[in-house]
Amino acid sequence: xxxxxxxxxxxxxxxxxxxxxxxxxxxxxxxxxxxxxxxxxxxxxxxxxxxxxxxxxxxxxxxxxxxxxxxxxxxxxxxxxxxxxxxxxxxxxxxxxxxxxxxxxxxxxxxxxxxxxxxxxxxxxxxxxxxxxxxxxxxxxxxxxxxxxxxxxxxxxxxxxxxxxxxxxxxxxxxxxxxxxxxxxxxxxxxxxxxxxxxxxxxxxxxxxxxxxxxxxxxxxxxxxxxxxxxxxxxxxxxxxxxxxxxxxxxxxxxxxxxxxxxxxxxxxxxxxxxxxxxxxxxxxxxxxxxxxxxxxxxxxxxxxxxxxxxxxxxxxxxxxxxxxxxxxxxxxxxxxxxxxxxxxxxxxxxxxxxxxxxxxxxxxxxxxxxxxxxxxxxxxxxxxx
Amino acid sequence: xxxxxxxxxxxxxxxxxxxxxxxxxxxxxxxxxxxxxxxxxxxxxxxxxxxxxxxxxxxxxxxxxxxxxxxxxxxxxxxxxxxxxxxxxxxxxxxxxxxxxxxxxxxxxxxxxxxxxxxxxxxxxxxxxxxxxxxxxxxxxxxxxxxxxxxxxxxxxxxxxxxxxxxxxxxxxxxxxxxxxxxxxxxxxxxxxxxxxxxxxxxxxxxxxxxxxxxxxxxxxxxxxxxxxxxxxxxxxxxxxxxxxxxxxxxxxxxxxxxxxxxxxxxxxxxxxxxxxxxxxxxxxxxxxxxxxxxxxxxxxxxxxxxxxxxxxxxxxxxxxxxxxxxxxxxxxxxxxxxxxxxxxxxxxxxxxxxxxxxxxxxxxxxxxxxxxxxxxxxxxxxxxxxxxxxxxxxxxxxxxxxxxxxxxxxxxxxxxxxxxxxxxxxxxxxxxxxxx
Numbered sequence: 177x178x179x180x181x182x183x184x185x186x187x188x189x190x191x192x193x194x195x196x197x198x199x200x201x202x203x204x205x206x207x208x209x210x211x212x213x214x215x216x217x218x219x220x221x222x223x224x225x226x227x228x229x230x231x232x233x234x235x236x237x238x239x240x241x242x243x244x245x246x247x248x249x250x251x252x253x254x255x256x257x258x259x260x261x262x263x264x265x266x267x268x269x270x271x272x273x274x275x276x277x278x279x280x281x282x283x284x285x286x287x288x289x290x291x292x293x294x295x296x297x298x299x300x301x302x303x304x305x306x307x308x309x310x311x312x313x314x315x316x317x318x319x320x321x322x323x324x325x326x327x328x329x330x331x332x333x334x335x336x337x338x339x340x341x342x343x344x345x346x347x348x349x350x351x352x353x354x355x356x357x358x359x360x361x362x363x364x365x366x367x368x369x370x371x372x373x374x375x376x377x378x379x380x381x382x383x384x385x386x387x388x389x390x391x392x393x394x395x396x397x398x399x400x401x402x403x404x405x406x407x408x409x410x411x412x413x414x415x416x417x418x419x420x421x422x423x424x425x426x427x428x429x430x431x432x433x434x435x436x437x438x439x440x441x442x443x444x445x446x447x448x449x450x451x452x453x454x455x456x457x458x459x460x461x462x463x464x465x466x467x468x469x470x471x472x473x474x475x476x477x478x479x480x481x482x483x484x485x486x487x488x489x490x491x492x493x494x495x496x497x498x499x500x501x502x503x504x505x506x507x508x509x510x511x512x513x514x515x516x517x518x519x520x521x522x523x524x525x526x527x528x529x530x531x532x533x534x535x536x537x538x539x540x541x542x543x544x545x546x547x548x549x550x551x552x553x554x555x556x557x558x559x560x561x562x
Numbered sequence: 563x564x565x566x567x568x569x570x571x572x573x574x575x576x577x578x579x580x581x582x583x584x585x586x587x588x589x590x591x592x593x594x595x596x597x598x599x600x601x602x603x604x605x606x607x608x609x610x611x612x613x614x615x616x617x618x619x620x621x622x623x624x625x626x627x628x629x630x631x632x633x634x635x636x637x638x639x640x641x642x643x644x645x646x647x648x649x650x651x652x653x654x655x656x657x658x659x660x661x662x663x664x665x666x667x668x669x670x671x672x673x674x675x676x677x678x679x680x681x682x683x684x685x686x687x688x689x690x691x692x693x694x695x696x697x698x699x700x701x702x703x704x705x706x707x708x709x710x711x712x713x714x715x716x717x718x719x720x721x722x723x724x725x726x727x728x729x730x731x732x733x734x735x736x737x738x739x740x741x742x743x744x745x746x747x748x749x750x751x752x753x754x755x756x757x758x759x760x761x762x763x764x765x766x767x768x769x770x771x772x773x774x775x776x777x778x779x780x781x782x783x784x785x786x787x788x789x790x791x792x793x794x795x796x797x798x799x800x801x802x803x804x805x806x807x808x809x810x811x812x813x814x815x816x817x818x819x820x821x822x823x824x825x826x827x828x829x830x831x832x833x834x835x836x837x838x839x840x841x842x843x844x845x846x847x848x849x850x851x852x853x854x855x856x857x858x859x860x861x862x863x864x865x866x867x868x869x870x871x872x873x874x875x876x877x878x879x880x881x882x883x884x885x886x887x888x889x890x891x892x893x894x895x896x897x898x899x900x901x902x903x904x905x906x907x908x909x910x911x912x913x914x915x916x917x918x919x920x921x922x923x924x925x926x927x928x929x930x931x932x933x934x935x936x937x938x939x940x941x942x943x944x945x946x947x948x949x950x951x952x953x954x955x956x957x958x959x960x961x962x963x964x965x966x967x968x969x970x971x972x973x974x975x976x977x978x979x980x981x982x983x984x985x986x987x988x989x990x991x992x993x994x995x996x997x998x999x
Contacts, residue, residue, distance in 0.1 A: 430707045432693065433714030434671075524715065529708040536707070557789070 222484040223476065224404050225396035230466050230475030231407070232389050238469035239282045239459075240381045246272075246279040247374060254370060258363050261353040263346045270339050274448060277332045281455040283377075285414040285463065288407050289392060290383025297418070298324075299376050303333035304439050307341070310334060314358070314365045321372045330369045333442070338366050341444035398551065405552045408478070412542050413556055415460055420539065423453045424509075424532045427519055437519040447514035454509060457535075461502040478546065487549040489541070494549065498541050505534040620876045623869050626828040627816060629809070636805040639817020639826075642776075644689045646822045648672060649768060650841055651679050652691065656724055656761035657752070659732040663725040670721065692717070695771050696936075698780035704944055713771055716932075717764060724760040728752055738966040744918030751918040751925075756967025759925035765841060766900075766929020770936040773818045773843045774893055778938055781815030782870065782886040785943070787879070795877055808874050812882075815889075816867045819843050830860045843893070849903075850896045853997040855989065863892045887940035894937040894947055898987050899994045901930035902980045905960070906995035908968075909976040917969070924960070924968045924976075931956045934983065947986050956982065 253272040257265040280300060287297050310329040313319035321330050342362070343349045353359045384392075395403040421431070422441070427449075429435040442448035462469075466477025479495040487494040508531035512518050518528040547554055593602020595614035603611035610617045629636045652669045655661050669678040674688035696713035728741045732752065736742030741754045753759050780786055790808040800807055820829040822839045829836060829844065833852070837845035851860040870885030904927030911920040934948040934956075954962075956979045964970040980991045 425707075428707070429711060431702075433695070433711050433718075524708055524711045526708055529706065529711065533706050540703075 222481050224398065224402075224481075225393065227466070227476035227478075227481060228393045228396055228403050230468075230477065231463075232384075232393055234468040234473070234475055235463060235466070236283075236286050237381075237384060237389065239279075239286070240377070240384065242470060243276075243279045243283055243377060244374075244381070247276050247377075250276040251370060251374075254366065257353075258367070261350055261359070261363070263350050266339070266346055266350060266353075273332075273335055273339055274445075274451070277335075277442070277448070277452060278455045280332060281452055282459045282469070284418065284456065285411060285459060287414065288403075288410050289388045290380045292410075293383070294376060294379055295324075296376055296380050298327050300331045300373055301333065301441075302327040302331060303336075303441055304443060305329060305333045305337050307337060310337065310365075314361050317361065317364070319365070319368065321368065330372050332373070334369050335366070336442045336444045336448075338362060338369070339444070340442075400553055400555065404550075408547065408550070408552050409555050411460075411463065411478075412539075412547070412554070415542060416539050419453070419456045419460060420532070420535050423449065423456065424515075424528070424535060427515060428525060428528060428532055430529070430532060435519050435523075435525065437516050440515055440519075443516070447516075449515040450509065450512065453515075454506065457502065457506055457509070461499065461506075464498065464502070482546065482549060485549050487545070489545050494541070494545055498538060498546065501534070501538040501541060505531070505538065508534045620878075621872050623865075623872045627820075627864075627868055627871070628827050629871060629875065631799075631804050634804045636809055637813050637816075638803070638805065638810060639813045639821050641689050642814055642817025643821040644684060644687050645691055645694060646773075646818070646840065646842060647681065648679065648684050648687075648689070649691050649772065650822075651681065651684065653761055653765050653841060656721075656764065659729040661725065661729075663722055666721045666725065667718065670717065691768070691772060694776055695768065696775060698775045698778075699783050699786040700779035700938070700944070701775070703785075709950065717767065717771065720760045720764040720767075723754060727754050728760060738969045744921060745916050746918035746922050747916070749918075749922075751922050753918075753921055753925070753968075756961065756964075757917065757921040757924070757969050758928060758961065758967060759922060762922070762925035763929045763932065766926050767932040769842050769846065769929070770897060770933020774897065774933060775936045776818045777815045777843075778886075778890050778893060779936065781811045781818070782889055784879075784883045784886060787811060787874075787882070791879060794874065806874075809871065812867075812871050812874055816871070819847070819863070819867065830864045833860055836860075843896070846896055846900050849997070850899050853899070853994075855993045855996075856895070856899060859892055859896060862888060863896075866892065890938055890940045894939075895987055895989070897930055897933050897937060898947070898983050899989060901927055901934060902983050902991055902994035903927075903997060904930060905976045905980045906991065908971075909973050912971075912973060921968050924971065928957065928961060931960075931979070931983075948983075952982075 250269075250272040253265070253269045257269045283291075284297055284301065291297070306328045309326075313329060319326060319329065339349075342352050353362055392403050395401070399405060425431060427435065427437055427440045437443070440449045441452050464477060465474060465479045467474045479499070482495040482498075483493070489497055512528055512531055513521075515528065518525045522528075543554060593604050593611050593613040595604070595608045598607060600607045602613060604614055605611055606617040608614055627637065648669065652666065655666050655669060665678075668676060670690070671692040672678050672684070672687070672690040675686065677685050679685050692714060695717055696710040701710040701713075731741040732743065734740075734742040736744050736753050736755075736757070739755045742752070744751045744753060751759055752761075787808050790806065790811065794806045794808040798806060800810060803810070805813070820826050820840075823829045823844050824835045824838065825831060830851075833848050836848035847860050847863060850856045851858075866885045866888040870882050870889070873879070873881035873885060904923045908920050908923035908927060911923065914920060931953060935946065935950045935953040937947045939945045939947055948956075959975050959979055960971050961967045964975075977991070980995075984991045984994065
């Protein structure tokens, strides 16, 4: 082998380039017999701008707006509880917290633009909660929620602890909230956490309403900094790191070989982690399909983009494969007991690991097949570890 | 565009067919030195001829594992050396009957800064052995997630059993159903109640689960390396380093094989030195090399490492993968030969004067059998010489299902398993059993 240029892959590339150059010729492409779409023809077959508009106007903004509707109910339940700290009001508050937490799962993936600038997800949903530090803040009332080091004493996970983790039974929890010396301190801390969540999400929504929506939609090109490319990266990153790893893989010990149930989302609640995961998965799939938020309509989406590209994998339509994989994952996870009992009562937690594997199977479909069909570069690579 | 084109290699057959007929329509070719096409009077793609810069001559395979870029070495595998040294220390701790399970487990699952090791450099390192046990790309991306967890649990279990069952019986003679020590010539062997030396299970098992899995199923794995092809083609270096990602990955594979031997650039020049510091793969490459039947094995492995690394420099990924396949075949053979060798060595001493001698061989065999499940067949994505169920079946036959383990094993069981292993390779049980010819 004397010259590097004649190695086979490059030789093949040469042929393909020769092929690509045909699209510049006056004759139209008639390569429908070719199973993979050439990216030269992408721009004329799919309107990225329409997809961005659908994302912003029919999914992202309605989801943020709805979050505030749900969050207002949670806040009013808190106000009721604050004045009358009864078991009954605790149950209502807990239910409203869960609704708000599920509403959060609908916006968690939109970590782009103002959400990214404000590190919204880390500020709202970092878990597990540092209980010792939280208790210290309750006593001293000297927390500063603007510090990054305090991200694990606030947000929805801290509320989980305050609602479910203070004691074993509701009666005992209520007793703590009614103790002369500390009851008000807990209630006040609770309020601070609520206010922090509200103001941070509001900042992000204001960002969208104050110009980012138009910036986002207008940046409709195809480059590493275009909205579609950036957001597809964020979307896959969310699916891989937060939905798959954060909600399942890390508590299961997939990456360490050591189960860590204390790292479950909503660890202090009985079976909320399952519900939150499924809400996140639904949000993911709805987004993939361009489903309008909370209505039956839908618009241009990653799925319709793949259809326009006629993307196939092993002869099957890629958007269908991805949807099927989401469905299989949902079924598997739905059949599980509470994540916490799956992990704590099984060694190894075989059923939940199998469910995790189905969630994982969507990753290469999105991260390899989908992005290569769309000519989008993945901008995050797993660290090698060495 | 370029990226997509590379992704299309898999369907190039289809593309080629559809392109052939178009070739007639191509305009006259003029030399353009940056269009990825050989045109005009170019003598290669975008090089040579009257207009372009001269074509670069491909790198020839060097005599030793030495690669440079602008005069600086591009070879680095310090992380592998560190991990192998950690593994060595863990093995010594299996012989410290005062150690607690927590201590040994912490060494295995080392966290940066923890004072787990004698060697302060190891303590300062953020590397560990446990997360690289069944920790390859294959296990994280392809295999069911339960596989890696179960394998780690096996090694955790060896540690736990050593501390819970063997350490308390350290100073008593072992017997059927009773842990303790046994004489093996001038050596003392410490076994569990079924005659198994857990440190041998841990050591020889890690040759497969840790060293070989990292070499074959991670760092020379075409599926892992493919993600760095674009950067390697562009010559993009890892930030602050002299190497590309792909070069470094291949070096890391090499480091698992030869990272702690005396001469890391030319490890096979002095074959006999290989086991002076290495207790894992290199040591047994030497042992197999020293059996005349298998002479040349060490050179084949070393040459494949060099040739694959050279291919990466030359951006020739087919050649790289061909060399990875040679590594798969040769390393598989090393492990299989040693598995059969130890089973047969144990068999020859059954009912002998010193069960410690027999059990030591069988314990080594146990670990090598365990390692068989990490050997992927050349040219395949997920096809292994032996499944984990095969391996469990072998261990059931010679150990697990026998009430008193090695105390009860007979020649029949050892031969059955030996034959089943050799049947997958081009050597016989007799070839492997006799290391002198």
